[in-house]
Amino acid sequence: MGAPTPRCIIVRHGQTEWSKSGQYTGSTDIPLTPFGERQMVRTGESIFSNNRFIDPNHITYIFTSPRTRARQTIDLVLRPLTDEQRSKIKVVVDEDIREWEYGDYEGLLTPEIVELRKSRGLDQERSWNIWRDGCENGETTQEFGLRLSRAIARIQNLHRKHMEEGIPSDIMVFAHGHALRYFAALWFKLGVEKKCEADWELKDVESYHDESVPYVKLDKYRHLIDNPNFLLDAGGIGVLSYSHHCIDEPALALAGAFIPPPEEESQHAKV
Template structure:
């Protein structure tokens, strides 16, 4: 690979808000970070760049949810970088990365949602599972999976372009708890695959001419809990096995990575 590291997708959950602290479901409600959340993400930015867990010169794009808590987190994480470095990073606001639209469950705790559904005569045969059952008055898991599949396709397409050009490419994604756990599960091709049936947004959910729009023939959605955890302010690293964009994988070491010449992902090793 000529010393160029395998592309990575670095997912970052926004810092603490009042509702992430209390456990209330926060979809479209546009809350800012708490004072603790602000300090939390400032410290995160200082740590990942000072300790070279992430080389800022390798960041090609940042994709962010449009919600205030995500965009505020982007600014805080990048705060310590010199302005000329920040200017080289393209920041794309993408509606496809917004949190699950919880509908009737917005602002509620899980226990309250369970009681609400019980009062409506639901879940008599099995407990509510958001990953399978979605949200009344909000999004189904199919709708959520479709838009996250679109976002993944764009990012992986950019990674493929950058790899062909020999460009080191870390793409960062700033979003939310359910969205990023779901995103990671789809990255590994979990869940079930379905045809898109022409369900493409018009116009696209972002505005940046340098990001090609990737039409989908199929998409994936979950039918059960992927059993991933990502606390407020948490970071995860997604990448590819054998330097191959067609082999998406979890980077178990996270941000702790060896130099490119020491990577063990040889193309002829399974």
């Protein structure tokens, strides 16, 4: 084998005042706390300098939410890299990977959301589940799933191209708690598949501006109907990849950021 199997490395931004308190933070653009800044500096030193879990020369793209807390996190994590290494990484700001639009629940705690919904006569037969029920005056799970499905399609398309060219390709995604857990679930093809039929599903959305990233038109997408039961704390990192060196077999890399030599990858047979 030549180049290692491509990976998608997801990074949740560092601590903010609202991630610390548990308040739902979607469109509110707040910065990292001083602890969150130190947290992400340590993360960058660990994965690039001390343990070298990620080879910076293998990073082809970084996709980021437009929010300040995500973009701050990139700068802090990449601090150990040289100017030359950073200059070779394309950073794409993508609205499709912004956090869930929480609508009426922005800034609230979960118990407060539950009480608000109860006061409006909702959830009389079953408890609120954001993964299924979405947010009042915010996004439905279908809307959230569609835009994350678009982002995944673009990243997997780039990975396919890089694999065909024999280029090592780690693509990093810097975003948020709900967005990245949802993203990971869709990567594994969890949830349900939905055909694009409504106007809002068929619409071409300009969520980013980079001619090197081809737009992938979807005729179907996936969305969740229940909690995927994934955890990703502020500052956390997860690694998504593919089984058998095949883009059509997305998988979780249980070894995390650790990099085995290509010849040691478990890609030799379907078991």
